[in-house]
Amino acid sequence: EPEVTQTPSHQVTQMGQEVILRCVPISNHLYFYWYRQILGQKVEFLVSFYNNEISEKSEIFDDQFSVERPDGSNFTLKIRSTKLEDSAMYFCASGRAGGMSPLHFGNGTRLTVT
Amino acid sequence: KQEVTQIPAALSVPEGENLVLNCSFTDSAIYNLQWFRQDPGKGLTSLLLIQSSQREQTSGRLNASLDKSSGRSTLYIAASQPGDSATYLCAPYSGGGADGLTFGKGTHLIIQP
Numbered sequence: 001e002p003e004v005t006q007t008p009s010h011q012v013t014q015m016g017q018e019v020i021l022r023c024v025p026i027s028n029h030l031y032f033y034w035y036r037q038i039l040g041q042k043v044e045f046l047v048s049f050y051n052n053e054i055s056e057k058s059e060i061f062d063d064q065f066s067v068e069r070p071d072g073s074n075f076t077l078k079i080r081s082t083k084l085e086d087s088a089m090y091f092c093a094s095g096r097a098g099g100m101s102p103l104h105f106g107n108g109t110r111l112t113v114t
Numbered sequence: 115k116q117e118v119t120q121i122p123a124a125l126s127v128p129e130g131e132n133l134v135l136n137c138s139f140t141d142s143a144i145y146n147l148q149w150f151r152q153d154p155g156k157g158l159t160s161l162l163l164i165q166s167s168q169r170e171q172t173s174g175r176l177n178a179s180l181d182k183s184s185g186r187s188t189l190y191i192a193a194s195q196p197g198d199s200a201t202y203l204c205a206p207y208s209g210g211g212a213d214g215l216t217f218g219k220g221t222h223l224i225i226q227p
Contacts, residue, residue, distance in 0.1 A: 004157070033214060035214070041219075042217050042218065042219050042220075043158070043203065043217040044217075045214025045215060045216070046214075047214075048213060048214055055213070056209070056213050056214060058214065091157055091158070093158075098209075098213070099145065099146070099207035099209055099213060099214075099215060100145060100146065100207075101163070102148065102160035102163050103148065103158075103160055103215065104160065105150075105157035105158040105159070105160075106157050107155075107156050107157045108155075108156070108157050
């Protein structure tokens with residue numbers, strides 16, 4: 001069964017550094033998402049991406065964040081200047097028909113900012 | 115703004131029991147609701163998606179019900195097994211296609227062998 005894959009599984013970075021989290025969504029899906037989960041807290045929506053542009057972003061997704069689909073398979077989340085509070089598990093997800101169909105999640109990237 | 119509450123927060127039962135997980139949400143204008151399972155250190159796996167026009171949806175030993183007007187959904191797990199141990203999350207969907215899901219904090223379920 002097709003899967004959403006994320007790399008790396010764990011990333012450690014210093015405060016102020018830029019990080020890029022990578023995702024390969026399921027190939028015939030059209031809607032792509034990033035979510036994050038701070039340890040012990042709820043899964044939170046960051047951004048949705050459809051037709052090569054951002055469809056919606058949450059209050060969390062400020063100017064430090066950006067997303068890109070550089071080619072036909074990859075979907076990336078960039079954090080420009082990481083803060084301690086960016087430490088979390090970041091999940092990529094994809095779906096055929098947005099919220100109207102089941103979402104498929106990757107196993108996440110654990111980001112630790114020191 | 116949609117708020118999702120899941121009760122109980124944690125549950126530990128012996129193997130073989132039937133159990134019910136509860137989810138309530140504040141905005142009843144939803145298109146559907148998904149139930150997910152999350153294993154430790156892993157991503158979320160969609161278990162069931164129940165449309166707003168449906169009352170129930172079944173997959174194997176899992177049955178989800180939805181009472182949209184009262185803002186409630188339940189996930190029923192029949193004949194629980196140790197492999198069912200995980201955190202179960204519900205997420206109602208209110209948006210117009212590409213909008214994000216709102217999650218509850220989940221129910222942490224342990225099935226004792």
